[in-house]
Amino acid sequence: MNSPGDLREFRVAVRDWCRAEIPVGWRAAQTGASDAEFVAFQQEWFQRLRGAGFAVPHWPAEWGGGMSVGEQMVLYQELAAHDAPRLVLAFVSIHHAAATLLAAGTEEQRRRHLPAILDGEIWVQGFSEPAAGSDLAALATTARRAGDEYVVTGQKVWASGAQFADWCLLLARTDPNAPKRHGISYFLLDMRTPGIDVRPIRQATGESHFCEIFLDRVRIPASGLIGAENAGWQVAQQTLGAERGLTMLELAERLGNAGFRWLVQACPAGDPLLLDRLAGFETEIAGLRLLCRDLVERHESGSAGPADASIVKLYYSELLQRMTDFGTELGGMHAHTVLHKPRSGGWESGAWALDFLGSWEWTIPGGTSEIQRTIIGERGLGLPREPSGAR
Known part of the structure; x- marks a missing residue:
């Protein structure tokens, strides 16, 4: 537990670092970037954060993290206040992959991948299918x-950043x-393996x-199995728990x-109706921040409830949608003429129409x-x- 004085000193240090680093x-440079x-840019920014000890504050200390909840909140508040780029490319790596490896990986798997993630290894999540x-x-x-390998065939979709990924968190039926939840296994897949075809999807934005991701008789060594065979559903809950909960501490501060x-x-000055809506959003944001802090603290103490992460994920995603919708309304016709937003920015960039379209991804x-409800x-x-037949 940090004292208020410790957190004040930490805030000053982070603030000074932000001003210097x-x-x-960057927003102009990343708008329309190839x-x-x-x-x-993402790799360089990650290493700059890593050098300061700010890249993976939520990881255990032995793997390069170890910040208290209070310190993490201060860090994300200052990064947001100084309009720092987000670690978009490393998001799956430092949250989903790390949470999975720490919860269910072997010591060998952790030692192979966690340092590599810090060196810039990029991960994608191969869960959803058509x-x-x-x-x-x-x-x-x-x-x-097949002997000491698994032969994988199938298709994944909505895989964020797969065209850049080195490794994939893959669910497949073994x-x-x-019963459909009991025959799934969880694999670590090297994306350079023969038989993988990645095809980007052009979006409305x-x-x-x-x-x-198309998989045609792709061979994965048995050492790439994470957790027990046919127990992948349980392992996947660790991954989804990270996506629904612990990642929200930073996202709440950005929003x-x-x-x-x-x-x-x-907002035009002096309009009471618009000011009332802003006050409503400010109240909801205060609630989101408290929910996020409570979730992280209870996760660290082992007292988090089975639905807590879903509550935070639902609250954040629908608040993001409402706020970007309001921004689009305020932006009027001009908001619909903005065709690009910074690639290293957050879900809220001020390009309101594009932000609103993108906000639907989070629901x-x-x-x-x-599902969250x-x-x-x-x-x-x-x-x-x-009924159990639906499961």
Whole structure:
């Protein structure tokens, strides 16, 4: 537990670092940047944060993290206040992959990949499929054991950043006869393996953030299995828990700082109806910050509830959607003429129409809002579960 004085000193140190190290004019430079420029910028920014000890504050101390919840909040507040770039390219690596390895990986897997992530190894999540998005357990990609390997065939979709990835967190069905949640295994897949075809998907915003991944008899060594065979569903909950919960500490500060500040700047002065809406958003942001802090503290103490992460994910994603919708309304017709946003920015960039379109991504990945409400109802409130035949 940090004393108030310790946190004040830490805040001053972070603030000084931000003033000295955040690249000047990065938003303009990253607007319309090529893939190569985006990757180079992201890798350089990651190493700059790593050098200061700010890249993975949520990791255990032995792996380069160890910050208290209070320090993490101060760090993310200052990064947001100084409009720092986000670690877009490393997001899956430092959150999803790390959470999975720390929770279910072997010591050998951790020692192989966690230092490599710090050196810039990029990961993608291969979960969703064309016929198994919200119903993830219905996935059809198969993995068949062949000696000391698994042979994988199938298709993944909505894989963020797959065109840049070195490794993939992959779910595949290893027992086609088991109930659908009990025949899935979790693999670490080297994206340089023969038989992998990655195809970017052009989105309504003009970006190609998402990709399809086609797997044609791809061979994964048995050492790439994480957790027990056919226990991948349980391992995947660690990954999805990170996406729904612990990543929100930073995202809440981004939304509550830069996102809200830009809304205030866009509002005409003196309009009581608009001021009332701003006050409502400010109240919701305060609630989101408290929810995030409570979740992280309870996660660290081992007392987090089974639906807590879903509550935070649902709250954040729908608040993001409402705020960017309001920003688009304030921006009027001009907001619809902005065709590009900074590639290393957050979900809220001030390019309101593009931000609003992008906000819908957050109500879908990691479990749709409908899935989150089901989890909250069943696991959090103890309401009757769906019939077992649907699972």
